[in-house]
Amino acid sequence: MINTMPVEGIAADPEAKQPVDLVLRNGRIHTQDPARPVAAALAVRDGRIVAVGDDQDMAPLIGPQTRVVDALNRRVIPGLNDSHLHVIRGGLNYLLELRWDGVPSLRMALWMLREQAGRTPHGQWVRVVGGWTGEQFAEQRLPTVSELNAAAPDTPVFVLHLYQSAILNRAAIRAIGLTRDSVPPPGGQIVRNHAGDPTGLLLAAPAATILYSALAKGPKLAEEEQLGSTRHFLYELNRFGLTSAIDAGGGFQNFPENYGAVMKLAEQGLLTMRIAYHLFPQTPGQEFDDLRRWIATVRPGDGDEWLRLNGAGENLAWSPADFENFTEPRPLRPEKADRELEAAVRLLVENDWGFRLHATYDETISANLDVFEKVAPKLGVPWFFDHAETVSETSLDRIAALGGSLSVQNRMMFQGGAFRDRYGVAKAAAAPPIRQMLDRGLLTAAGTDATRVSSYNPWLSLEWLVRGRTIGGSPLMSSEHRVDRETALRMYTLAGAGLTGEANIKGMLKEGCYADLVVLSDDFFSVPEEDISHIESLLTVVGGRIVYAAGEFEGMAPPQTAIQPSWSPVAFFGGFHHTVPPTMPSGVRQAQAVVEAAAESEEHRQWRAVRGFGEPHASEEEIFDSCFVL
Numbered sequence: 207m208i209n210t211m212p213v214e215g216i217a218a219d220p221e222a223k224q225p226v227d228l229v230l231r232n233g234r235i236h237t238q239d240p241a242r243p244v245a246a247a248l249a250v251r252d253g254r255i256v257a258v259g260d261d262q263d264m265a266p267l268i269g270p271q272t273r274v275v276d277a278l279n280r281r282v283i284p285g286l287n288d289s290h291l292h293v294i295r296g297g298l299n300y301l302l303e304l305r306w307d308g309v310p311s312l313r314m315a316l317w318m319l320r321e322q323a324g325r326t327p328h329g330q331w332v333r334v335v336g337g338w339t340g341e342q343f344a345e346q347r348l349p350t351v352s353e354l355n356a357a358a359p360d361t362p363v364f365v366l367h368l369y370q371s372a373i374l375n376r377a378a379i380r381a382i383g384l385t386r387d388s389v390p391p392p393g394g395q396i397v398r399n400h401a402g403d404p405t406g407l408l409l410a411a412p413a414a415t416i417l418y419s420a421l422a423k424g425p426k427l428a429e430e431e432q433l434g435s436t437r438h439f440l441y442e443l444n445r446f447g448l449t450s451a452i453d454a455g456g457g458f459q460n461f462p463e464n465y466g467a468v469m470k471l472a473e474q475g476l477l478t479m480r481i482a483y484h485l486f487p488q489t490p491g492q493e494f495d496d497l498r499r500w501i502a503t504v505r506p507g508d509g510d511e512w513l514r515l516n517g518a519g520e521n522l523a524w525s526p527a528d529f530e531n532f533t534e535p536r537p538l539r540p541e542k543a544d545r546e547l548e549a550a551v552r553l554l555v556e557n558d559w560g561f562r563l564h565a566t567y568d569e570t571i572s573a574n575l576d577v578f579e580k581v582a583p584k585l586g587v588p589w590f591f592d593h594a595e596t597v598s599e600t601s602l603d604r605i606a607a608l609g610g611s612l613s614v615q616n617r618m619m620f621q622g623g624a625f626r627d628r629y630g631v632a633k634a635a636a637a638p639p640i641r642q643m644l645d646r647g648l649l650t651a652a653g654t655d656a657t658r659v660s661s662y663n664p665w666l667s668l669e670w671l672v673r674g675r676t677i678g679g680s681p682l683m684s685s686e687h688r689v690d691r692e693t694a695l696r697m698y699t700l701a702g703a704g705l706t707g708e709a710n711i712k713g714m715l716k717e718g719c720y721a722d723l724v725v726l727s728d729d730f731f732s733v734p735e736e737d738i739s740h741i742e743s744l745l746t747v748v749g750g751r752i753v754y755a756a757g758e759f760e761g762m763a764p765p766q767t768a769i770q771p772s773w774s775p776v777a778f779f780g781g782f783h784h785t786v787p788p789t790m791p792s793g794v795r796q797a798q799a800v801v802e803a804a805a806e807s808e809e810h811r812q813w814r815a816v817r818g819f820g821e822p823h824a825s826e827e828e829i830f831d832s833c834f835v836l
């Protein structure tokens with residue numbers, strides 16, 4: 207069967223004893239079940255898979271109410287699980303943000319900014335908060351403050367670049383009240399001109415607090431809009447085949463205040479992704495009190511299969527946290543870090559709370575391990591390190607002995623250039639040392655650390671795991687630490703399920719497991735490596751429900767709610783930029799060409815305006831006009 211339209215409700219068998227809710231047939235299903243690695247069809251009842259096999263095996267299970275979907279011989283995989291995603295915070299802000307994720311040129315990025323500034327109401331900001339870097343742009347650079355001023359003379363613009371810097375236009379400097387007398391928080395730097403006035407550039411040196419506290423001064427969405435924003439963000443993640451994530455807490459993500467949106471959606475059965483979350487103490491000096499209060503009121507495991515508390519972290523206290531700004535030297539560990547971490551870990555272990563812990567450098571990891579070993583030879587609770595870019599073999603052995611696991615992300619895809627410049631090619635080739643993690647049998651899950659450094663698009667991370675290159679295509683990770691596609695996918699599914707104690711029920715397409723699966727636009731196992739990052743989902747199913755459908759499957763998912771506020775950048779630009787691999791239909795190519803042309807003509811208009819020319823006549827619109835040659 208090639209290229210037939212997906213048909214629903216065919217082949218109903220009135221004799222079917224216990225008809226199923228959904229049958230997916232004619233697929234190339236990669237099950238990750240060692241007992242049956244390949245299948246063509248599967249059946250779903252009450253959110254779980256009840257049969258896996260060939261098309262004919264499903265016939266007796268199809269009743270009049272069964273929805274039958276033809277997968278059109280496409281590749282089907284278990285739903286992806288990002289083991290380190292700031293999904294809750296990302297959801298609260300998604301509809302406020304202009305995403306530059308995947309935008310191919312700075313020219314286009316600035317055009318988007320200009321367009322968005324034009325429709326942004328007075329008092330609101332335009333913010334670009336992570337997910338991009340200058341290396342992805344054809345121009346290979348960041349925007350300048352004056353470019354932001356030109357694009358948005360009156361609307362505050364805040365552009366966050368990784369955890370390294372924020373670029374603010376003049377209106378944003380005014381809006382956050384930054385003056386020549388402003389004092390930066392510890393570890394932050396306000397760049398000033400000769401007169402001593404802030405230029406608009408804020409630097410994490412190396413602490414990112416300065417960037418976040420500036421961002422936190424912007425307007426927020428109303429509570430009702432935060433619900434819609436979260437739903438649209440989850441839908442955007444479904445677009446790339448994500449069906450689960452483990453939330454890592456994060457700065458300004460207070461519990462329980464900022465968990466209202468996901469909790470309400472969970473109550474109403476409106477989550478389209480499964481979220482396991484961690485609790486992250488916010489205030490330096492009060493971390494222990496926060497942990498104690500939470501331990502008294504909630505427990506890991508609270509919730510259900512859609513939204514569940516998984517433990518503490520990724521910070522347990524601020525003092526042991528190392529900031530991964532590779533343009534700056536590694537931060538020194540404050541003296542009190544060991545003491546504060548020990549108190550937190552003892553408290554957690556005594557109360558049977560698992561945790562995750564942010565740690566970039568081996569120096570941090572080995573100091574943390576000293577603390578853990580002091581608490582107990584084996585911690586006896588589920589725990590894992592996040593990031594671990596420079597973890598040593600000795601530390602990996604100690605992690606294994608203490609019963610720990612790991613969660614790695616493609617941060618080097620975005621920051622690898624800065625890392626290589628500071629630490630050299632050899633170190634960058636093994637950052638993180640994935641092969642050594644896997645060889646020790648350590649549970650090693652994959653993810654992104656989105657949304658403020660990496661993009662949330664899991665296919666960038668899957669490409670990085672396989673190809674080991676930066677977002678600009680420059681080689682970084684040695685072949686020793688790159689993994690084959692089967693391994694990469696297991697790290698992005700089963701391993702994440704392992705970190706939440708769900709490895710027996712999630713990440714595999716077999717009888718009894720959650721019906722979380724994805725029909726892919728291109729076959730992950732056979733596309734050229736450099737095209738992995740262009741893959742999207744065409745059909746995403748979570749718990750047996752179709753939550754996202756595109757291409758030949760369009761119309762099969764319930765319609766999305768309207769985007770509020772109506773001026774949201776997402777209403778005009780969507781989320782991750784639609785990339786255009788050569789295989790994309792010509793309609794998408796044309797849409798891209800129109801956007802490129804609009805960006806180009808605006809640049810042309812400005813070039814003329816600056817030089818005192820009037821508006822161009824049609825006859826002057828020559829493609830070889832000098833401004834295109836510059």
Ligand SMILES: [Zn+2]
Binds near residue numbers: 520564565593
């Ligand atoms: Zn982290």
